[in-house]
Amino acid sequence: MADNGDNGGGSGGEGSQSRRRKSHYQRHNAQQIQRLEGAFNECPHPDEKMRMELSRELGLSPRQIKFWFQNRRTQLKAQHEKADNFVLRSENDKIRCENIAITEALKNAVCPACVRPDQSDEDVYLKEKKLREENAMLREELKRVKTIAAQYMGRPISPLHLGQPLHLSPMDLSRASSGHNGMTGLSLDPDLLSGSSSTFKTLPFQQIFISDMDKSLMIDVCRNAMNELIKLLENNSPFWIRSSADGTEVLNLEAYESIFPRVGRSPYVRIESSRDLGVVIMSGCLGLVDMFMDANKWMEIFPNIVSRASTVEVISTGLMGSRNGQIQLMYEELQVLSPLVPTREYYFLRFCQQIDQTTWAIVDVSYDFPQELHSNSQYRARRLPSGCFIQDMLDGRLKITWMEHVEIEDIRPIHSLFREYICSGLAFGVTRKLSALQRACERLTCLIDAANSFSHLGGVITSHHGKKSLMQLSQRIVNSFCSSINSVNGQQVMLSGMNDFEVRATLQKCTDPGHPNSMVLSAATSIWLPFSPQKVFDFLRDERSRPQWDVLSNHNPVQEVGHIACGSHPGNCISVLRAFNTSQNNMLILQESCIDSSGALVVYCPVDLPAITIAMSSEDSSFIPVLSSGFAILPDAGKKLGAGEMAVGSIVTVVVQIIVSNLTSGKLSQESVNTVNNLVGNTIQHIKAALNCSPCLD
Template sequence: MMEFSSGGGGGSSGGDHQDASDPHRRKKRYHRHTAHQIQRLEAMFKECPHPDEKTRNLLSRELALHPRQIKFWFQNRRTQMKAQHERADNCALRAENDKIRCENIAIREALKNVICPSCGGPPVSEDSYFDEQKLRMENAQLKEELDRVSSIAAKYIGRPISQLPPVQPIHVSSLDLSMASFGGHGIPGPSLDLDLLPGSSTSVIPNLAFPSMSISDMDKSLMADIAANAMDELIRLLQSNEPLWMKSAGDGREILNLESYDRIFPRPNSHLKNPSIRNEASRDSGVVIIHGLGLVEMFLDASKWVEFFPTIVARARTVEVISSGVLGSQSGTLQLMYEELQVLSALVPTRQLYFLRFCQQIEQGSWAIVDVSYDIPHQGSHFSSPCKAHRLPSGCLIQEMPNGYSKVTWVEHWEVEDKAPIHRLYRDLIHSGLAFGAERWLSTLQRMSERFACLIVTANSTRDLGGVIPSLEGKRSMMKLAQRMVNNFCSSINPASGQQWTTLSGLNEFEVRATVHRIIDPGQPNGVVLSAAATIWLPVPPQNVFNFFKDERSRPQWDVLSNQNPVQEVAHIANGSHPGNCISVLRALNTSQNNMLILQESCIDSSGSLVVYCPIDLPAINIAMSGEDPSYIPLLPSGFTITSDGRADHLQASGGDGASTSSNLDRSSGSLITVVFQILVSNLPTARMSPESITTVNNLISNTIHQIKSALNCATS
């Protein structure tokens, strides 16, 4: 049998605070549970490590124990289980860390000792470019694994683990879209305020943004209570209809009746609510092509979460796993997380927040996942967003269906305080709740689930490069390469914490904003990159704008880099049911650069669309087409984002069933278009932008926007 204190904090059986000098309270009282009680408690612990108050009361009546004894038994059992896991993980991580460190050192030493016998330098092979790339990628993967293991080991061991210095990626001249390419202007010259900022354009969050924090058992117990209450509220929001939810008069979306909500879920001091705080709440439902448990696992993995929602989640990280849940179902998993949510425009600040994510299996084949903001004292100082967003209980219900499908019902509920005015172009879209609403999340999930289904069973290619039909592995490799391109593009629009956009020009009817960052990530060209963006409004439906950018026949009308040369699609891979969701390989005709192609992915759903592209060498495309690992192929994407303007007077009814379908694409007569260019400007680590470079970037974006307006008959708008 096991003895557990019948009270908390020192073993007292109650919550009364007695003077330690009281002779009647000097000796701690313990309660020895019977074998039947322990067996019943263990069985319940396996099913639910964090029972709610109702479950604890039922157990107390069944086992003739006080509810406080039930509560403290579960607390002690969770602490004991965590200690056992930490001891096992500690030993395994030490061994794995030592093994990886030795392998990495051995690779470094081997590379040092390899020399050419004739010249004393490194050997040159027939395919030296890709040999170097593969070695660099392998070493980077080892270092990434070492960093992951070291960070976990440091958390358990309590001391830092030494790490090897980072590997510097090599420069790829074929992707060097320097400023000279657009006008012959060099980098040297007097620097402006657009300084080089640390970091890179990936979704990795700098460690400085997350100083180590100590989460006590009391904090964890509080988190568990908050998550349990949030789960109860979410389930009621998911299962209730009128009067809690009502149809929007403008577009038929499901929105929350705030009066009914306040009556059902009263909160303290709600009458003192800040009048500058606005409420965003919406609900949507639909079917996705992923089985339920696969969706649950994606939600609970921060890296997969970013990969699945690159257009919405700029960055995400699991700060702490409070409870690991039940193996095999993930029920009971509770995590403290951080994320930055974005609209794909430099004009809209990200929403930054810490939150708790709690998963609970409702019944066989059915899970609920709730997110709720969690304020951490002294940990929000790194938030740079002028938007203060608080996430009330939000999340989704996942219900498995036959043949690997799942029905997902999604709820988003926010309280937002804008510390600075919202840019006029995005005011309607954000105030309508469409920018961060349930429909956007669900439509993105549906589109990405189709994409991953195509990755598993790839559709036939309609046109093939050089007459060679890509293999199944080749199509998957191309899809992975294009997905990485899209992810890099989305992360470049909202730089990591510490990087800010600088307005280069406000003289035109649009603002050109730019930021400079050094890229050190594998799979991107090594050097200093300038990202420049501008957003415009056009009185053209989003679907028409998307068709214009996607069609290779209209590309010479806007692509200033093609010199108005025609473009031919030489490879095409579908990655969704909508014909606009596809990957293309394009070749510019009548040019001397026969070895340079364009990789492009276009994607569209009811929340908006993207057209992303980048130049790529023919040898690199052939490698991807052959099915080899494309992760070391450098990419520097540019492109367009297209969304509805969100104006209520243009919105049309969505059909009334709340489902996200492609029939809603034309609900607004106006479009917001963001033009993004990424340019490799220098290999120097301390480079800054010269006035000539600023002028060149302004001219590039201005000319592109002018040609777009002319082609769409909007030159005077």
């Protein structure tokens, strides 16, 4: 019994010692792990000095730091071994399938009835040996081609699946494979020659197969891109020089490529790079980070820049379900608000990482898939590491440091009206995005602020919900306007022969609940005016000058009967206008206007009085029909007046939408074509006449 008691006491002692050891175990918090991950990315094998610095900074012992790095290296090695094992298993399965195919081929090599009696087992063995040698030779040839392609593209090629053909990325295709003037031959449908074509374009990401090996490579690509972004965005970075033309920061390619060399760049590729810094009104980084990582919110922020966006797949989830460490494969289509400028398509990885308590970093980088994804024949675009720092200034504002760096190969010539605007980097550069972000955040602030009142027909509306409903209706109008210019879900129509400028239109089925079973014809064109964007904007949004050009109001006087401020600039607002002496006394015009350094918008839509009443009463306004028209105004300084003199002017895109209900056999009637041509043409002529534009400047 004594022995048993001693043993029991010893067992209890060992248990208490085990409990004491467990009580000393401490799980690292998220901040410590984040800092250790950053240090590991910089140096996986830290020296004693670095371990001591991390120990003091994180409140951990040097021994804990040492063990964490050892465990992290072991974990990373295991991940790579897992990926390698997956590749080897795939190759093994392929070879096994090939061997089975060879065996079956040998069995059926000749007809059994025709087998010569003198054919020995040695002949069969020699044939099988020959096939195996050819198989090995082909495997070596495939390995050699993959090695060459990897050196050319600057990254390893993912293992090909059985039966899947190899396609290089569009940026890696040489112009030597193109036809005349670098354009590939297309089989034309007869309808194309008559001025219309069906261009129903769907998002191609549904066909993407992402293997485990690809995901592993994507994670490595994102980490390298984040390291590059941090170095490019740090203060006093030597990679940027200030442009003497407009004062913007552009990338010093010589300094950049000395540190980040690019392999196999085509000589036809054009580099667009820019960096800018700004402040937006928003409390806390997480709200803005969520907008960046959510494709739908991303489009809501930039309706004038992002025409389509979607999250293809989440490659890596964030730490503990947060955005920190999340990696997404995304698709977006960027636009300039003009039918004369093709859109740009990107498939890219977006990686979000928290740097410290007040700073987040978001990096975008293109990933080269084996299959060709881009369906846009106008551009071949590839995004090099780009992105932004979001820093909380702890005063209700966020500091944004943003950079864009892309490679562009123009397949077709750029329209002369936009050549300077695009080649200077203004069209798709970071300054335009940052200005749009600042304007969107100001609008959100006004939406949240319930102190602003809305005056209507002598009364005052103070309901926050009513103002929110009206602002959401106005946002629908702006979104409809922006999406109609470069729409892909319809028939593209060229309207020519009646004006001295190109009018391009899109005929598409109306999905708006207010126009069931109807077709919408959206016509747009771009012109140059010899006035600053501010002057053109003031003229178009002023209700006193509206009768000079507005066909919708039959050139009758217009009065503003309602107003909502949407920003600090007096021109950023929503207005309700009433035209007098019209046949429809209950018809109003809902208009939103906004301007910043990158351009301006004046968008309007006819809305009847009951619909406005419904919106202001905070009822559901999603069923109210919208048919947007308006103007997009861009700055331009590339117009030559003669003798080398340059004029500062504006590029104005005019958009008109009408309902078409008299379609026969799915084709436009001449009456509809004449109507939309007259609307666009008369509007432009009246604007030019009111502004006293000189004919030589048209």
